[in-house]
Amino acid sequence: MNVFNTLRNIVENRASLILIGAMILVLPLLMTSSFQMRLAIVVWVYAMAVIGLNLLMGFAGQVSLGHAGFFGIGAYSVALGPSQLGLSPALSLPAGVAFCGILALVLGRPILRLKGHYLAVATLGLGMLVFMVLSNEVELTGGPDGMQVPRMAILGWKVKGTDTWYWITGIALIIGVWLALNLINSPTGLALRAIRDSEVAASVLGVDIAKYKVIVFSISACFASAAGGLLALYNGHVTPGLSDFLISVQMVTMVVLGGMGSIAGSLVGAALIIILPQFLTSLHEYEHAFLGLIMILTMIFMRSGIVPSIGNAIKRGRHDSNS
Amino acid sequence: MPLSEFLQFLISGLTVGFIYGAVALGFTVIYNASHVVNFAQGEFVMLGGMFTVFGISLGLPYLAAAILAIALTALIGVALYEFAIRPARGAPVFALIIITIGASILIRGLAQVGFGTSFFSLPSLAGDTPIKIGGAVAQPQSFVVVIGTLVMVGLLALLMRRTMIGKALIAASTDLIAARLVGINVRMIVALSFAISAVLAAVAGILITPISLVSYDIGVLLALKAFAAVMLGGIGKPAGALIGGILVGVGEAMTAGYLSSDYKDAAAFVIILVVLFFFPSGLLGSEHHERV
Numbered sequence: 001m002n003v004f005n006t007l008r009n010i011v012e013n014r015a016s017l018i019l020i021g022a023m024i025l026v027l028p029l030l031m032t033s034s035f036q037m038r039l040a041i042v043v044w045v046y047a048m049a050v051i052g053l054n055l056l057m058g059f060a061g062q063v064s065l066g067h068a069g070f071f072g073i074g075a076y077s078v079a080l081g082p083s084q085l086g087l088s089p090a091l092s093l094p095a096g097v098a099f100c101g102i103l104a105l106v107l108g109r110p111i112l113r114l115k116g117h118y119l120a121v122a123t124l125g126l127g128m129l130v131f132m133v134l135s136n137e138v139e140l141t142g143g144p145d146g147m148q149v150p151r152m153a154i155l156g157w158k159v160k161g162t163d164t165w166y167w168i169t170g171i172a173l174i175i176g177v178w179l180a181l182n183l184i185n186s187p188t189g190l191a192l193r194a195i196r197d198s199e200v201a202a203s204v205l206g207v208d209i210a211k212y213k214v215i216v217f218s219i220s221a222c223f224a225s226a227a228g229g230l231l232a233l234y235n236g237h238v239t240p241g242l243s244d245f246l247i248s249v250q251m252v253t254m255v256v257l258g259g260m261g262s263i264a265g266s267l268v269g270a271a272l273i274i275i276l277p278q279f280l281t282s283l284h285e286y287e288h289a290f291l292g293l294i295m296i297l298t299m300i301f302m303r304s305g306i307v308p309s310i311g312n313a314i315k316r317g318r319h320d321s322n323s
Numbered sequence: 324m325p326l327s328e329f330l331q332f333l334i335s336g337l338t339v340g341f342i343y344g345a346v347a348l349g350f351t352v353i354y355n356a357s358h359v360v361n362f363a364q365g366e367f368v369m370l371g372g373m374f375t376v377f378g379i380s381l382g383l384p385y386l387a388a389a390i391l392a393i394a395l396t397a398l399i400g401v402a403l404y405e406f407a408i409r410p411a412r413g414a415p416v417f418a419l420i421i422i423t424i425g426a427s428i429l430i431r432g433l434a435q436v437g438f439g440t441s442f443f444s445l446p447s448l449a450g451d452t453p454i455k456i457g458g459a460v461a462q463p464q465s466f467v468v469v470i471g472t473l474v475m476v477g478l479l480a481l482l483m484r485r486t487m488i489g490k491a492l493i494a495a496s497t498d499l500i501a502a503r504l505v506g507i508n509v510r511m512i513v514a515l516s517f518a519i520s521a522v523l524a525a526v527a528g529i530l531i532t533p534i535s536l537v538s539y540d541i542g543v544l545l546a547l548k549a550f551a552a553v554m555l556g557g558i559g560k561p562a563g564a565l566i567g568g569i570l571v572g573v574g575e576a577m578t579a580g581y582l583s584s585d586y587k588d589a590a591a592f593v594i595i596l597v598v599l600f601f602f603p604s605g606l607l608g609s610e611h612h613e614r615v
Contacts (some may be wrong), residue, residue, distance in 0.1 A: 041405065057417070063416075063417045063420075086356055110599075110600050111599075113603055114599055114603050116416050116604075117420075117554065117558055118415065118554060118558075118599060118603060118604070120360075120417070120420060121550055121551060121554045121595060121599075122595070122596060124547065124550075124592075125591075125592030125595050125596050126592075126596070128588075128589070128592045129549065129589055129592055129593070129596075130589060132585075132586060132589045136583075136585040136586060152530075172423075176425070177521075245543070245547070246428070248425050249421065249424050249428075250578075252417065252419060252421060253425075254419065256417070256418065285435070285436050286432060286436060287432070288428055288429075288431060288432030288435065289428070289429050289431075289432025289433050289435075289436070290432070291425075291428055291432070292424075292425040292426060292427070292428030292429030292430070292431075292432055293425070293429055294425070295421055295422070295423050295424065295425025295428065295497055296407050296425040296426060296429065298421075298425075299414065299418045299419075299421050299422045299425070300407070300410045300411045300422070303411070303414055303418055
């Protein structure tokens with residue numbers, strides 16, 4: 001990746017903030033049913049978690065097969081905060097995010113020393129452990145049946161209704177995109193890209209590899225946890241299924257399908273994986289088989305991701321017309 | 324009494340540990356030939372058990388059903404390589420991981436539709452009279468599992484050391500390009516490695532079904548635990564895979580016996596996290612030096 005590519009990325013990513021914002025604004029005018037609205041909410045929430053994971057995968061070059069663990073912790077924090085600590089749901093969300101961020105800082109140091117398959121199995125184990133704790137601590141979490149999440153109230157105003165949640169999650173996504181873009185364009189972002197391209201070269205240049213990996217791991221955990229918390233508040237209940245291994249794998253697929261290192265791609269990837277199965281409701285029993293098939297086909301034919309592929313095609317077209 | 328209790332846990336741990344070891348060995352065979360970690364390995368175990376159950380229900384004798392099940396599973400293993408892995412040659416590690424996870428979800432999804440969601444069993448090969456060992460009780464099938472796995476490992480070792488095919492497999496895992504240069508059909512060899520590991524897993528599935536039953540979704544945890552076992556031993560080491568599998572199985576049984584049966588499944592992941600903390604390349608893994 002050279003300087004021009006980096007500059008192009010920055011321009012593209014600025015444009016993606018405006019584009020995503022405009023889309024969130026315009027979409028309600030086009031949607032005809034509250035079902036579509038609800039689907040959009042789920043897409044915004046997942047997109048947020050996927051952006052976080054993309055920071056880790058696309059910018060720092062590290063894989064996590066356990067991100068649903070943080071998603072689940074975020075979700076359970078808005079359920080447990082009110083019932084165990086007496087926190088309001090609105091406060092439990094940031095509390096859960098902070099908890100995940102710190103947890104990731106602590107665990108990240110030993111885990112991110114690992115590489116390749118070892119990193120994959122360690123993150124996977126982490127996610128599995130979260131899932132098992134959520135499933136087994138029945139007295140605290142309600143076990144496999146999950147538990148209710150109290151309705152969020154801000155200054156006495158009860159937050160409810162699909163429309164309201166559309167805007168809350170939409171705005172949260174925009175904030176997430178903005179934060180991610182700022183991170184990418186900061187010195188930290190440059191250090192992360194240096195690590196992705198070559199850890200040795202980066203360390204020779206004086207980048208503290210361990211420190212930056214842990215920082216981005218923690219940030220991406222915060223994104224996942226915030227997304228999980230929002231989803232739980234919107235749904236009104238949580239189950240251990242939110243931290244299932246399958247969700248972790250889905251998130252990784254969303255990152256790659258949309259495009260590693262592309263923030264807009266994270267949204268595209270999340271949208272496709274969530275919306276595509278909706279067209280197959282008649283083949284409901286084949287839903288899982290279909291997801292598996294999408295994952296295989298994505299990795300074979302769409303490995304460089306939809307958004308970067310389209311970007312390259314446009315660039316090539318421009319180049320052809322110039323010559 | 325405590326000793327017989329311990330012995331009891333040890334027996335059940337060893338039984339399941341040998342199964343994990345067989346699955347982990349399958350991981351290793353594929354990894355060595357192609358540097359792919361095959362997460363669908365657990366599904367092969369399920370298919371081995373399932374196909375046998377359904378073969379018998381169609382009126383086939385036990386042995387015929389088992390052989391047919393092993394052959395079908397091997398075929399699916401080769402298909403996995405030809406249609407999902409080979410087209411993605413040269414892809415980065417995470418992409419191959421996702422492909423095999425996708426394949427496992429695909430196989431599981433189809434199995435759910437084809438076989439339903441109930442549990443099935445097979446008759447024990449050694450009868451049902453429990454065997455008493457020093458105050459503990461072992462199911463005869465446990466011995467079948469241990470002996471069966473050891474026979475498979477022995478056969479695999481013979482295949483690797485004594486036949487041209489085995490030598491070609493070792494050559495391909497040492498250096499793909501050099502193997503190709505000396506005229507080895509690498510594509511066939513890698514496909515063969517998928518078949519071998521599918522056979523290992525299918526046999527393991529048939530052996531364990533009388534003890535732990537089979538349903539469409541047993542593969543997920545099996546594959547993840549065997550993956551942990553592989554990492555525990557150090558990736559690419561056949562002996563490490565077997566030892567890792569046994570350690571995970573025994574650790575799991577001890578956790579269930581002495582700590583909490585709810586967290587039985589967590590044992591493998593706690594063990595792997597602790598081990599990786601001290602040995603980032605597994606117990607038997609050699610330190611990897613990267614050339615810059």
